[in-house]
Amino acid sequence: xxxxxxxxxxxxxxxxxxxxxxxxxxxxxxxxxxxxxxxxxxxxxxxxxxxxxxxxxxxxxxxxxxxxxxxxxxxxxxxxxxxxxxxxxxxxxxxxxxxxxxxxxxxxxxxxxxxxxxxxxxxxxxxxxxxxxxxxxxxxxxxxxxxxxxxxxxxxxxxxxxxxxxxxxxxxxxxxxxxxxxxxxxxxxxxxxxxxxxxxxxxxxxxxxxxxxxxxxxxxxxxxxxxxxxxxxxxxxxxxxxxxxxxxxxxxxxxxxxxxxxxxxxxxxxxxxxxxxxxxxxxxxxxxxxxxxxxxxxxxxx
Amino acid sequence: xxxxxxxxxxxxxxxxxxxxxxxxxxxxxxxxxxxxxxxxxxxxxxxxxxxxxxxxxxxxxx
Ligand SMILES: [Zn+2]
Numbered sequence: 001x002x003x004x005x006x007x008x009x010x011x012x013x014x015x016x017x018x019x020x021x022x023x024x025x026x027x028x029x030x031x032x033x034x035x036x037x038x039x040x041x042x043x044x045x046x047x048x049x050x051x052x053x054x055x056x057x058x059x060x061x062x063x064x065x066x067x068x069x070x071x072x073x074x075x076x077x078x079x080x081x082x083x084x085x086x087x088x089x090x091x092x093x094x095x096x097x098x099x100x101x102x103x104x105x106x107x108x109x110x111x112x113x114x115x116x117x118x119x120x121x122x123x124x125x126x127x128x129x130x131x132x133x134x135x136x137x138x139x140x141x142x143x144x145x146x147x148x149x150x151x152x153x154x155x156x157x158x159x160x161x162x163x164x165x166x167x168x169x170x171x172x173x174x175x176x177x178x179x180x181x182x183x184x185x186x187x188x189x190x191x192x193x194x195x196x197x198x199x200x201x202x203x204x205x206x207x208x209x210x211x212x213x214x215x216x217x218x219x220x221x222x223x224x225x226x227x228x229x230x231x232x233x234x235x236x237x238x239x240x241x242x243x244x245x246x247x248x249x250x251x252x253x254x255x256x257x258x259x260x261x262x263x264x265x266x267x268x269x270x271x272x273x274x275x276x277x278x279x280x281x282x283x284x285x286x287x288x289x290x291x292x293x294x295x296x297x298x299x300x301x302x
Numbered sequence: 303x304x305x306x307x308x309x310x311x312x313x314x315x316x317x318x319x320x321x322x323x324x325x326x327x328x329x330x331x332x333x334x335x336x337x338x339x340x341x342x343x344x345x346x347x348x349x350x351x352x353x354x355x356x357x358x359x360x361x362x363x364x
Contacts, residue, residue: 009343009355010331018328032330059361132361235364252364 001280002027004049004074006065008034008057012258013269017053020273026280033061043072050287051280052076053272055254059087059132062254075283077232077276078253085229086253089131089167092229099228101221102247104239105170112156115166119148125171128155132162141171172239172247179238179246180209181218182257182268183226185275188219190266211264221246229253232279233272312350316340321352 003026007014010030021028029049033056052074056062066080078086085091096103107118119126119142128151130138142148155163177195181188191212222236225248235255239247257268311322319337327333331344332355341355 007330010328015328015331030328030330057362058359059363133363137363255364 001025001050001277001284002029002048003276003280004029004031004046004052006031006033006052006054006056006062008032008061011057011256013256014055016258016261016269017055017272020267020269021053021276023270024273024277026273026277033058033065036065038065038068040068040071043074046072046074049074050284051276053276054078054083057254059083063087075279077279078234079230079232082229082231082234082253086231086234086251087132089129089250090165092251093167095228096225096248096251099224101225101228102244104172104241104247104249107168109166109168110164112152112166115152115155115168116145116148118166118168119152120145122168122170124148127169127171128152129167129169130163131165131167172241172249174239174241177240178249179212179218179240180260181214181222181236181238182255182260182264182266182271183222183231183234183236184268184271185232185278186223186226188214188222189271190214190260190264190268191218192260192263209259209263217246221248225251232275310350312352314338314340314342315353316342323350 003021005014005018005028007030018028018030046069052066052069054062054066054076056065062083063080066076066083069076070080085095090108093103093106105122107121109115109118125141125143126148128140128142140151142151152166155166177193179191179193181191183189191214192209193212194209196208218238225236226234229251231251231253235252236248237250239249241247261268310326311320314321314335314337316335317338317340319335321333321335321342327344327347329344329347333342335342342352343355345351345353
């Protein structure tokens with residue numbers, strides 16, 4: 001099988017995926033998206049690939065590259081649709097709600113004055129998030145009306161139109177930890193629990209992680225969540241609500257995993273590589289020329 | 303004696319310290335300098351060359 005691995009930078013994750021794919025006998029080409037000129041009308045050289053593994057660090061590059069390649073008939077892991085949904089917190093919320101998956105309560109406002117009402121509806125403390133962005137950047141907890149007004153005014157004065165979408169989420173009083181589950185091919189393969197003194201539990205912000213056995217509840221919730229966003233591969237962040245139980249907070253379509261391999265004892269890149277190859281083989285088989293069928297007159301076969 | 307094997311060490315453009323690889327790096331691979339913690343990107347494999355990796359952009363992440 002011939003796999004294109006799209007990237008902007010080759011981090012530890014991309015190198016591990018490259019090695020895992022090669023270890024399974026795939027021919028892997030690392031494609032630096034900075035070096036490509038795409039022709040959306042012509043498959044051209046891309047025809048040599050059976051599947052594309054998108055590991056671009058930039059959401060914009062990911063979306064544009066996978067849209068073009070899908071337009072040319074290539075199967076991308078993850079599909080552009082998944083990056084579209086997961087790259088936007090509001091779209092993720094909508095997809096999860098449609099699938100009946102429990103999530104923290106959310107209010108959305110498109111104007112600073114309505115934003116303050118949105119915060120008051122959620123109640124304090126509330127969490128204000130940009131709808132696009134990750135690694136916990138620009139996420140703010142507001143504890144009172146003064147803080148809410150200050151943050152909303154600040155957002156209002158920022159240039160980006162995206163910042164003028166006010167996504168306000170209920171603050172879940174979690175027991176100082178949250179859960180991240182790795183889902184590959186619809187199956188929850190590993191989970192870690194991250195504990196932090198800081199309320200944004202994010203290993204990029206210094207949270208500590210340890211392995212967590214995947215319970216049946218976690219597995220089925222995560223399988224459904226991955227299906228809700230059509231993800232082949234994703235990491236799902238869960239919060240433990242004292243009232244409502246497990247809630248899906250975020251779905252990450254291009255997750256980091258270097259620190260979770262030893263922690264969980266699960267070879268995450270190998271699982272991803274196996275799944276990519278399964279998809280590639282399906283694509284390859286579908287493209288094989290169809291064998292001529294010898295037609296038999298009806299009733300000729302006893 | 304000349305050798306076909308790739309040189310697996312080079313110099314950090316930030317601190318001038320040595321940057322060594324225990325295996326052949328991939329083009330575009332990002333490593334952290336042990337001397338100054340700068341993020342370095344492999345911009346050429348042969349000859350081995352590293353440059354400061356580009357700054358993180360707004361839409362980068364998981
Ligand atoms: Zn250095």
